[in-house]
Amino acid sequence: MENKKYRVSFPHIGNYMYPIYNLLDKLIDKETAEIILAPKITTNTIDLGAKASPDFVCVPFKYNMGNFIEALENGANFLIQAGGGCRYGYYGEVQEQILRDMGYEFTYINLLDPEGLKPEKLFKRLKKLNKNLKFSRFVYAFLLTIKSIEILDDFETYMRDNYVYIDKKEEVNKLHLEFLEHLKNLSNLNELYKIKREYFKKLKSLKLNKNKPDVIRVGIVGELYTSMEPFSTFFLEKELANMNVAVKRYTTVTYLLFKKGKALKKLLKSSSKYITYALGADGTESVAHTLELIDKGYDGIIHIKPFGCTPEVNAMPILQKISNEYNIPIMYLTFDAQTSRTGLATRLEAFYDMLKMKKEQKENIKPLEVKNETEIKEKRYINDNNKKEYRLQN
Ligand code: SF4
Structure with missing residues (x-):
């Protein structure tokens, strides 16, 4: 390995490392710097x-530290942190x-300021990696990265929504990997849009078997890092997909950077029966999105959080209340460095079986034709979801 002056590295979070790699690749001076993943x-x-x-620190901090130590041990000497918001905003220092x-020994920069993304400040910090970097080049690379992230989020959201209905799983996985590799090596926006057209076309051409029996629909709400870094939840979404579960998740980088700010007022309004003020970090979303998922007829909710995550701890009693009022099962999962993969698998299986039984029960009942009060008392079956009365089908 050539010994360049700067050997740059950054922590992982989901597949965002592909567009981030591409961004750095466009910005660094290759004579003096290289990227060490x-x-x-x-x-x-x-x-x-x-x-x-x-x-006592929350788990994302520990994952980031692990990434940094492994990168430093592999020769990195320039570390980039991109955390912001909540305690994450203080991780860097x-x-x-x-x-x-x-x-x-290393140089350290944080891409985000406590107030959020500030392009001019970011440019100054990144100039350390390339003193000849032009602002126009930085803006273009930045725009390319933002657009790549948006497209990546759209691609993976479609995958999450539909993976369970696609029979040719190897084909989706292959397309996904190819698509990610392209995002890592993009030259310009035209190329990005070409890749987008090509891969969305291929992805959407895979037949969806929407009549698949036994599919359970589950929404995932909770803290951002555990939502977006699959290893931190032992690949929860993948495990669920393999169990015939369609997964819905709202949290993505696109949402956090560009939609969250505007969405907050609306989310507080839609959950005003349960909360008056924002709960901090992703807590408000956990409540509002749970209500939205119930409205959309999802069979169950999984709430995820790292150990010690205060905003999500605050959201939990509210979710328990919602669960009781709407008769919707919610499973609460907390992850830390000691979480056991086997324990998680057992809990997931039990949750899946319970949701399946509940769904079958619901499908086997039909509205009660009320004849008289005695019959109501004898054969009444209350569905708490909509408060209508049902009787078991003969
Ligand atoms: S949201 Fe939770 S895990 Fe993330 S920084 Fe805040 S307290 Fe820590």
Whole structure:
């Protein structure tokens, strides 16, 4: 490996590493800098991160630390953090200090400011990687990245919504991987739009078997890192898809960066029966999106959060109330460095069986033709969802 002056790395979060890699590739001066991708997240990553982090800190901090340590061990000397909002906004300074105390030497920059994304400040920070970087080049690369992320989110949302109905799973997986590789090596917006047309066409041409029996629909709500980094939940969405579950998830980078701010007022309004003020981080979304999923007829909800995540802890009693009032099953999952994969699989299976039984029961009942009060008392079956009265089908 050539020993370049700057060896740049950044923490992983889902598949966003592909557009971020492409952004850095467009911005760095290749004579003096190169990108060192942090190794894929494994249990070693979280073990290293947890060891170097304070016990009480939330789990995304530990994952990021693990990524940084593994990258530094692989030769990185320029670290980029892109956290913002909630405690995440303070990760940067603390992580930098801990890593320096551990004896690592590196340059460290944070892409986001406490107030959010500030392109001019970001440009100044990235100039460290390329002193000849022109603002116009930076703006173009930035725009290309934003558009890539939007398209990536659309692609993966379609996959999540429909994966369970597609019989040719190997084809979807193959298309997905090819698509990601393209996002890592894009030259310009024209190429991006060409890739988008080509791959959406291929993806949507895969036949959807919407009459598939036994499909259960589950919505995932909760904290952002656990929602978007599959390893942190032991690939929860994939596990569910393999169990014949269609998965809906709202949280994406596009949502967080560009839609969340405007959506908050609307979300507070739609959940005003349960909350008056925003719960912080993704807590408001957890409540409002749960109500939306119930409205859309989803069979169950899974609420996910890292251990110690205060906004989601605040959302939980409200979700329990909603669960009781609407008779909708909600499973609460908390993840930390000690979470057992086997324990998770057992809980998922039990949840799936319960949802399936509940759905079958619901399908086997029809509206009651009320004849008299005695019959109501004898054969009444209350469906709490819509408060109509039912009797078991003969
Ligand atoms: S949302 Fe939760 S996990 Fe994320 S930074 Fe805030 S407290 Fe930590």
